[in-house]
Amino acid sequence: MININDVTMVFDKNKGEKENFVALDHVTIEIPEGCIYGFLGSNGAGKSTLMRLMCGVYPCSGGMITIDDMPVYDNPAAKGRIFFVNDETIQYANYTLKDLKNYYASYYPEFSDEVFDRLTGKLELPQNKRMSQFSKGMKRQAVVVAALSCKTKYIMLDEAFDGLDPAMRKIIKTMIVDELMDRGATMIVSSHNVAEINELCDRAMLIHQGHLIFADEIDEIKSGFCKIQMALNGAQMTKEMAEQAGLEVMQFSRLGSVAQMIVRGGSEDMIPRLRPLSPVLLEAVPLTLEEIFIYELEVRGYGADILREDK
Amino acid sequence: MEQTYFAKINKAATAECRNRRKIRLMITILAVAGGLFEMGEFGVRNWGVVDGEIAKKPEFQGYFGLFLIFVMAFFGAFAVFGIFSDLTNKQTADVQLSLPMSAKDRFLSKVLALARLHLIPLAIESVLMLVVGAIRGSEVLEDSLIYLLQAHGVIMACAVFVDAVCIFCMCCCGAKAEGVYTSAITGLCVSLTPFMFVNYIMETFSGVSYSRDNVGKICSVFGGMVVMCFPEADVFTTTKAFLVIAVNIVMSCLLAYASFYIYRKRDGRHVGKPMVYDLFMELFMFLGLFTLFTMFAYIQSWGIGLTVAAIIYLVIRIVAARAKITPKVFGVWILKYIVSFAVFVVIMAAGYFTGGFGYYRTRCQDFDCYYYNIDIETTGYENGYYDSSDFHDHSNRYTMKDKYEQRLLMSHSTIEEPENFITVEERKAKTKACMDLVDKYYTLEGRDMKTFAEILFDGRDSYISNKDNRVYAHVNIYSSEDYSYNEYPKNDRYYSDTHYGVSFWIPASERAEFDREADEITGGSEDAFDWSIFDD
Numbered sequence: 001m002i003n004i005n006d007v008t009m010v011f012d013k014n015k016g017e018k019e020n021f022v023a024l025d026h027v028t029i030e031i032p033e034g035c036i037y038g039f040l041g042s043n044g045a046g047k048s049t050l051m052r053l054m055c056g057v058y059p060c061s062g063g064m065i066t067i068d069d070m071p072v073y074d075n076p077a078a079k080g081r082i083f084f085v086n087d088e089t090i091q092y093a094n095y096t097l098k099d100l101k102n103y104y105a106s107y108y109p110e111f112s113d114e115v116f117d118r119l120t121g122k123l124e125l126p127q128n129k130r131m132s133q134f135s136k137g138m139k140r141q142a143v144v145v146a147a148l149s150c151k152t153k154y155i156m157l158d159e160a161f162d163g164l165d166p167a168m169r170k171i172i173k174t175m176i177v178d179e180l181m182d183r184g185a186t187m188i189v190s191s192h193n194v195a196e197i198n199e200l201c202d203r204a205m206l207i208h209q210g211h212l213i214f215a216d217e218i219d220e221i222k223s224g225f226c227k228i229q230m231a232l233n234g235a236q237m238t239k240e241m242a243e244q245a246g247l248e249v250m251q252f253s254r255l256g257s258v259a260q261m262i263v264r265g266g267s268e269d270m271i272p273r274l275r276p277l278s279p280v281l282l283e284a285v286p287l288t289l290e291e292i293f294i295y296e297l298e299v300r301g302y303g304a305d306i307l308r309e310d311k
Numbered sequence: 312m313e314q315t316y317f318a319k320i321n322k323a324a325t326a327e328c329r330n331r332r333k334i335r336l337m338i339t340i341l342a343v344a345g346g347l348f349e350m351g352e353f354g355v356r357n358w359g360v361v362d363g364e365i366a367k368k369p370e371f372q373g374y375f376g377l378f379l380i381f382v383m384a385f386f387g388a389f390a391v392f393g394i395f396s397d398l399t400n401k402q403t404a405d406v407q408l409s410l411p412m413s414a415k416d417r418f419l420s421k422v423l424a425l426a427r428l429h430l431i432p433l434a435i436e437s438v439l440m441l442v443v444g445a446i447r448g449s450e451v452l453e454d455s456l457i458y459l460l461q462a463h464g465v466i467m468a469c470a471v472f473v474d475a476v477c478i479f480c481m482c483c484c485g486a487k488a489e490g491v492y493t494s495a496i497t498g499l500c501v502s503l504t505p506f507m508f509v510n511y512i513m514e515t516f517s518g519v520s521y522s523r524d525n526v527g528k529i530c531s532v533f534g535g536m537v538v539m540c541f542p543e544a545d546v547f548t549t550t551k552a553f554l555v556i557a558v559n560i561v562m563s564c565l566l567a568y569a570s571f572y573i574y575r576k577r578d579g580r581h582v583g584k585p586m587v588y589d590l591f592m593e594l595f596m597f598l599g600l601f602t603l604f605t606m607f608a609y610i611q612s613w614g615i616g617l618t619v620a621a622i623i624y625l626v627i628r629i630v631a632a633r634a635k636i637t638p639k640v641f642g643v644w645i646l647k648y649i650v651s652f653a654v655f656v657v658i659m660a661a662g663y664f665t666g667g668f669g670y671y672r673t674r675c676q677d678f679d680c681y682y683y684n685i686d687i688e689t690t691g692y693e694n695g696y697y698d699s700s701d702f703h704d705h706s707n708r709y710t711m712k713d714k715y716e717q718r719l720l721m722s723h724s725t726i727e728e729p730e731n732f733i734t735v736e737e738r739k740a741k742t743k744a745c746m747d748l749v750d751k752y753y754t755l756e757g758r759d760m761k762t763f764a765e766i767l768f769d770g771r772d773s774y775i776s777n778k779d780n781r782v783y784a785h786v787n788i789y790s791s792e793d794y795s796y797n798e799y800p801k802n803d804r805y806y807s808d809t810h811y812g813v814s815f816w817i818p819a820s821e822r823a824e825f826d827r828e829a830d831e832i833t834g835g836s837e838d839a840f841d842w843s844i845f846d847d
Contacts, residue, residue, distance in 0.1 A: 011580060012580075014584075014634065052409075055408075055409035056408060057404065057405055057408040057409055057411060057578065057579035058578055058579045058580055059578055067670060071579075074413050074414055075413070076412050076413050076416060077411075078412045079410065079411040079412070080411035081407060081840055082409070084405065084406075084409040085410075086402065086403045086405040086406070088405075090402050091400070091402035091403050091405075091406055094330070095330075099329060101328070102326065102329060103326045103330070105331070106322040106323055106325060106326035107322070107323060107326065107410045107412065108411065131620065
């Protein structure tokens with residue numbers, strides 16, 4: 001299990017800046033073994049920073065991260081259980097696949113030549129070409145193959161699927177899931193594509209401006225929000241009326257006499273609270289993860305300034 | 312367990328080396344080409360006649376091979392910049408810092424990779440050269456091996472120094488450009504500054520110049536000045552040269568060891584910052600400016616010097632800043648430049664008022680020699696004229712009759728019969744008397760800021776200025792040493808002449824007494840003459 005306990009990450013201010021930059025502010029998450037965990041967040045929210053903390057690239061400014069109860073920073077034993085694929089592949093530009101295999105085989109004692117050869121063969125990746133001549137998708141495939149071949153217990157993919165076409169995403173995802181399922185490994189993946197996280201992951205967390213908004217199983221997250229459509233007889237439904245009924249309204253809109261609300265909480269709890277208003281229409285619609293993502297960030301003002309300026 | 316640990320480091324080093332094929336190829340090409348040229352250029356030549364037999368000496372009859380090997384030594388910089396790219400490249404840092412290795416493991420594996428890419432090929436080339444040298448120099452086998460070992464020791468010391476400085480600077484910088492130019496400048500400064508400090512500041516302000524003194528030579532332990540240990544440089548005896556080379560290598564290793572502590576403190580946050588440590592930046596700038604100021608003080612070109620130093624300084628500041636430069640920031644830079652110059656002047660002043668940091672107490676020791684000459688001179692100024700008194704011993708007094716006769720036998724040219732010999736006891740007594748004279752009259756009294764400013768800004772010959780109440784005294788002892796051809800290259804007397812000179816001010820009122828004592832010591836002739844001041 002990866003235990004992220006009250007972690008804070010502060011970057012020292014650069015010359016000319018007045019304050020240090022707090023990238024993560026008291027974040028606590030538990031990542032159990034054998035799951036696929038999605039990191040969601042706006043641009044610059046702190047997802048990549050958290051991943052770098054989890055693989056020992058950065059030390060925590062506060063709090064602690066442990067992998068299987070071992071602190072991770074500067075600890076080869078803990079780092080040997082994790083493989084980090086960052087969002088760039090430029091560092092491998094001069095490598096051939098053989099170089100890539102040799103490179104990681106030198107560091108990870110469990111490295112499997114069999115897995116590497118099988119997967120690169122399956123994906124028909126050219127063995128003797130330099131990776132600088134690979135397409136973006138091929139580079140990604142090669143690095144993911146290397147990650148899977150290292151046979152680490154945890155694999156972290158930072159925006160690994162971004163920029164790939166749908167077919168390529170599907171191929172890579174299928175390959176990862178097949179390999180991980182075989183050996184019960186854990187994958188942590190960050191992406192801006194919420195639908196992808198929804199489809200791939202068992203669990204997810206949402207982070208914004210360094211603050212953790214939620215972290216749970218995806219089904220639980222979804223059950224924590226609902227979209228309610230409601231109309232009153234001869235009166236306009238208002239946000240204030242919903243709030244007086246005890247709802248936490250994240251978004252409120254109206255089309256004609258029908259009000260639409262995104263509220264925090266499950267429909268089974270929220271609907272009974274609205275019944276005293278004697279609505280002529282009252283129904284709850286489940287939310288997608290993407291909608292939750294957008295509404296949670298909107299509540300926190302993300303993009304509001306830009307939208308306001310556009311208007 | 313240890314073996315397993317080494318195997319881990321070794322594997323990581325192998326992985327690192329595999330990624331540096333281009334630099335390995337370049338180093339190999341230089342090693343092969345340099346080695347082949349060296350082998351062709353090394354040989355043995357006739358050097359003199361000893362006991363009626365021709366003495367032979369190993370040497371290089373061309374230096375292109377050695378030049379290539381020196382270039383190879385400097386190519387270590389490229390290896391370091393590649394191997395330590397995790398300090399300057401975010402993507403590489405992400406990969407390497409997340410690998411299952413501690414900072415210590417990574418550092419060790421990188422140093423091992425550097426050794427395998429750079430130092431081991433150099434060592435192999437040196438060993439092959441020794442084998443070839445043993446064959447081509449078989450007539451004087453021992454001499455040839457010592458000669459080559461000394462030459463290649465110097466190259467190895469240079470290579471280790473280049474590697475160590477580059478590692479140190481890379482560890483202190485987070486951007487490759489900074490790593491490159493700070494390495495080049497720091498390497499130059501570390502090599503030059505101690506040498507200039509001794510040869511300019513200490514000698515100028517003490518007035519002492521002593522060719523047998525080792526203070527200046529000891530600067531060879533710093534960086535690139537180890538080239539003074541090259542056999543053809545004739546600065547050190549073989550034994551001392553090996554000692555200096557060893558110390559030089561040890562100091563470079565210590566620098567690399569210190570770099571480890573800096574490397575260990577770094578993490579992914581520092582990658583990309585031009586200067587990771589402000590202290591390094593300030594020390595680097597001060598070291599660079601100090602070297603430049605010393606150079607310009609030496610060549611007496613302050614107008615151009617201060618401007619050039621300021622331009623170089625500001626360019627580096629601007630490049631390293633990377634951000635918006637406000638008038639306040641610019642003002643702080645200028646202030647730091649002025650402070651650096653002020654500190655330089657203070658150090659120079661400290662040198663002046665302490666007689667070259669105590670170097671003025673250096674005295675000439677007695678030693679065996681062929682020729683022995685004493686020259687004592689006083690120069691005073693009065694009524695617009697300089698007048699000088701010069702007391703000197705008989706020229707070319709031979710001190711060792713048997714050696715003189717031996718030399719007559721060995722020499723193809725005619726050596727004139729000396730006017731008179733001087734006994735060893737007499738020579739010792741004369742040297743002692745000279746040094747007593749210096750002890751008696753050379754004090755640091757009367758040193759003032761005006762004279763200091765004249766020396767600093769007008770040059771070391773500033774004694775040619777109005778000194779109504781003082782007289783400038785020089786005491787010089789010249790000697791030629793015992794030639795021992797047949798012991799080349801292990802002897803310590805085969806090369807140079809010795810000169811001891813000391814210049815100092817004495818009160819004009821003491822001149823007559825000083826001149827009288829000088830006359831007594833030399834027991835020779837006095838040349839007195841006056842000359843006019845050249846008024847500009």
